[in-house]
Amino acid sequence: MSTAVENLPSDIEVLDESLDSQMTISMGPQHPSTHGVLRLELILDGEVVVKTTPDIGYLHTGMEKLFEYKKYQQGITITDRMDYLNPLGNNLAYVMAAEKLLQIEIPERGQVIRVLMCELQRIASHMVWLGTHALDIGAMSVFFFCFRQREKILNLIEAASGGRMTPSYFRIGGLMMDLPAGFERRCKQFLEDFPAAMDMFETLVSGNTLFQSRTKEIGYMSKEDSISWGVTGPCLRACGVELDLRIANPYTGYETYDFDIPTETGCDVWARFRVRMRELYESEKIVKQALERLKPGPTKADAPKVVLPDRDDMRKHMDSLIHHFLIVAEGFNVPEGEVYHAIEASKGELGVYMKSNGGPKPERVHFRGPSFVNLSALPDMVEGELIADVVAVIGSLDIVLGEIDR
């Protein structure tokens, strides 16, 4: 170093004192590795992060306000747009909260289809996470392979609901409609191809020493801190906490399925990566079991004042036609009360607080988004890390800004 300085021409001034000072830089909101419009205000000492302040709200669209002006069944379409990588999970949390208030149970086939679709959606969501996480770290091609798998699932969701990213498939009291003919065959086809893809990801990403050295012992957060920060989902299971709401607070019959809760003890980016990879195999197991359980039967609850009747019934029965008209034109009244329903979404605990005043529109709907809470822990995770590792940590949190800003 000193020899290099001595060899410089004499008219160049070397500024040594600037090395001591800290620098504030703004990362985002238009930065590809912040996964949307997230802005981070980083205070740096050289390349080391001293302090991080996330700045969110660029995507705020006032959805919680909008819920109060929409009927219960209209709110489902808003939930699609929150966590747009896991819309069926959002649908499920919302409709189950409303069903809890209405105290209606949906039949066996409806529940199995809900589990089936949610697990397919979880695989699709994890595929986007894997692709973008690897892309952030510098592995370009994984992204294309992941999106190829995700495309197959989106095609399945499209076949069932008509929408790829915004399915609105789950309705209060059941489903939009039953699965189309040939769905099971296409789903089995996907399951046949999927293990080969997983093998490829394991070789391509997990076995990659570059990826390992970029993720191991990066973004450490202890178990106690994680719980205090409210971190849930795969990020908490990477700290060795065996907590999965599908088993802790079971819903839609998850307790009857046979699957494991993968945990790791590393508490770092690599541990979160391993938990999610192992979760993909568990989801695959659940999808297989759900396919076996699909028996013909009704998919909608027997609650004519809440659930839209079938088209065929409307042509034959006067009362079905009247119910249809009333539900669409006036909505249905939901008994007074408040519930908090939490499900295990692909990113963590997705909770819906719903308060009803007895009318056809909710008084208050609040979404506890897992991304929102997990992101709030980011400043603690990246403190003292290099700036290049910040993107690795953001990737490991798997955030979706649509859900954070709402």
Added chain:
Amino acid sequence: MNTEPLHNFVEKLKAQNSSWVADVKDALGEVTITVPREAIIDVCNFLKGEQDFDLLADLCGSDCGPEEDPRFEVNYHLFSTTHYNRLRLKVLLMEDEPNVESVTSLWKTANWHERETYDLLGIVFDNHPDLRRILLPSDFDGHALRKDYPLRGYEPYSLS
């Protein structure tokens, strides 16, 4: 759903200090405890420290409408990562004094939840380390989730 284990926690709270529990509601498989505003820190501290409610799952405010009194409520959804029970604490607040003690000293996650509640409903959390707006811009006028705030706002908002 069986709420028997949840009532045990209510009994323990009452045994600790009977003034902590103003009202208990058992509905739809969930137990809601209304806590006096002054006691919220003590109650949370007791439930977190002695009863293992170590995760604050959610904190959200709600506006009952300008004609109601008390107008605001703050809901604390506690969860335990060991015995998996959920409990809801509720604090009722008057419109002219919407202040409640912050629980950030117990759970760090309360930081952003309280900022969001302050931003959208105007509920002030005393002794919060950094009570700024979080979702809306810092120069935004009013609190958008209040019932008397119109859906489309008062005038078109411009960032410039």
